[in-house]
Amino acid sequence: MEKDDKIQRRQQQTQKYGILVVVSVVCLGLLFLLKNRAGPSAGGGSSAHEEQSLRMQQHLEQRKALQQSVVQEKPPPDTASFDRQKAALIGTENKNNKNNNPNAGINESREELEAQYKELDSEVRAIKKTGVIMETDPESLKATKALQDVVRKLIVKKYGPPPYRVKVVLEFPERIPDFATKGKDGSITIEMAPIDLIPVSVWTFLEVSRTWVRGAFHRNAHHVLQVQVVSSEIHEHLPFQEYSKEFPHKQGTTGYCGRPSGPCWYVSLIDNTVNHVSQPLAFVCNATVIVSFALSVSYLSKHCPFTPFYYNHGNQQGPGSQQQKNPYEADANFGTIVEGFDDVVPRIHSIKQMGWLDKENQINILTQIILISDGQGGWKEWKDVDESASTTA
Numbered sequence: 001m002e003k004d005d006k007i008q009r010r011q012q013q014t015q016k017y018g019i020l021v022v023v024s025v026v027c028l029g030l031l032f033l034l035k036n037r038a039g040p041s042a043g044g045g046s047s048a049h050e051e052q053s054l055r056m057q058q059h060l061e062q063r064k065a066l067q068q069s070v071v072q073e074k075p076p077p078d079t080a081s082f083d084r085q086k087a088a089l090i091g092t093e094n095k096n097n098k099n100n101n102p103n104a105g106i107n108e109s110r111e112e113l114e115a116q117y118k119e120l121d122s123e124v125r126a127i128k129k130t131g132v133i134m135e136t137d138p139e140s141l142k143a144t145k146a147l148q149d150v151v152r153k154l155i156v157k158k159y160g161p162p163p164y165r166v167k168v169v170l171e172f173p174e175r176i177p178d179f180a181t182k183g184k185d186g187s188i189t190i191e192m193a194p195i196d197l198i199p200v201s202v203w204t205f206l207e208v209s210r211t212w213v214r215g216a217f218h219r220n221a222h223h224v225l226q227v228q229v230v231s232s233e234i235h236e237h238l239p240f241q242e243y244s245k246e247f248p249h250k251q252g253t254t255g256y257c258g259r260p261s262g263p264c265w266y267v268s269l270i271d272n273t274v275n276h277v278s279q280p281l282a283f284v285c286n287a288t289v290i291v292s293f294a295l296s297v298s299y300l301s302k303h304c305p306f307t308p309f310y311y312n313h314g315n316q317q318g319p320g321s322q323q324q325k326n327p328y329e330a331d332a333n334f335g336t337i338v339e340g341f342d343d344v345v346p347r348i349h350s351i352k353q354m355g356w357l358d359k360e361n362q363i364n365i366l367t368q369i370i371l372i373s374d375g376q377g378g379w380k381e382w383k384d385v386d387e388s389a390s391t392t393a
Contacts, residue, residue: 113154120147124239128260134240135328144240151199159206159382164192165371166209166335170217170344171364177350186347188267188340189371190254193333197244201256201334208234208263209368210384216362217348219355224266225348226257227365238262243330248273252341255333267337267345 108116124147127140134140156162170186172179192202211233219226237260249255249272256262337345353361370382 108153110154110157113150113157116150117147117154120150121239123147125236128240133328140240144242147239148199148242151203152195155195155199155203155206158384159370160372162192162195163373164202164206164382165338165379166190166192166205167369167371169366169369170348171366172347173351173360173363175351175361176347176363177352178347182347186340186344188337188344190335191338192335193244193247197247198242198332198334200238200240200242201332204234204238204256204262205265205334206370207231209370212365212368215365217365218357218362219266220349220351220353220357221269221355223270223272224257224268225345226266227264229263229265231263234263236263238332241329242332244333247333249331249333250336252337253333254335254337255331257331259329259331261332265334269345269349 120143124143127143128134132140134144155164166189168188168190170188172182172184172186174184176182190205192205195202208229208231211231213230213232215227215229217225218228237258238256241259241261247253249268251268251271253268254265255268257264257266348363351357351361351363371379372382374380
């Protein structure tokens, strides 16, 4: 009996030590994170869930305020030198006034607009290489606006008035689970974002589609499906990280991968608007610390109460993601899937491999067809008409 009591006391002591270890790990983690943050988030609310939601909201607000203060308080070194570089790159004030004038270029030819576009594109890329935070720098914003204004005119000149769509024609491999019943064929249709918001991103995807050679869905992740791209003309990434908060990374949207972004692209399987701004470092669930860089907040919140600690991680697309230097930089978006998201996209995601796909598991993209309005409420395939031929006809 005395021996049993000793065993029981040992078991109780072991359990206490185990709990102490878990609590110590959590406390150390909190101390480490708080040390590297501006201060703790204060909670409040009538229930545990309300308290957690308030704590998350306050944390995000504090993070945004801190990021803005960092940018304001720490300008790039040798500001005068940066200004001289940008002034030389951007060119004369007269040229910028012309490019920023929405009424300029109405009667210009496509060739003239393309020449302006190439010149401004090169200038913006050169500014990007200086390392300046373009999203808050006045001269950089002037240069990117000039580029966007010219691109809006060029898109309409070449592809006609918006809206625009692109039909992505797919070929499924035999390894897809429903190949026996649905076969190899499939397609999704993407409607481009408004060109008044992100014209350079839309222009780039239309040009990639026009010059399509080959490509495939070659990454199957929990949050995105990623596409590799081979174009006969578009080989460079975007000239700058064009992003609009009015067209965020919601479920079903399409954006460019990588930093700098493009021309590879992806489909957002979930709403990445919030949980891709910063990714949870760890969750405390039933007194157990769950370290997770891959699972989203929306997924874990459905399975257990949690307290998230935020950390920037590579699987992010929103402002301030994938790097620590620029809190405004984000992946560029360009469209929304309007056909095929509920049936074809799940087929792609159903391949029995996660991560980077083996060649035999990839879903090939045979072509990308540009569609424009037929003027009667429908769509027709865009055909490039030679300007000189149409003028003389």
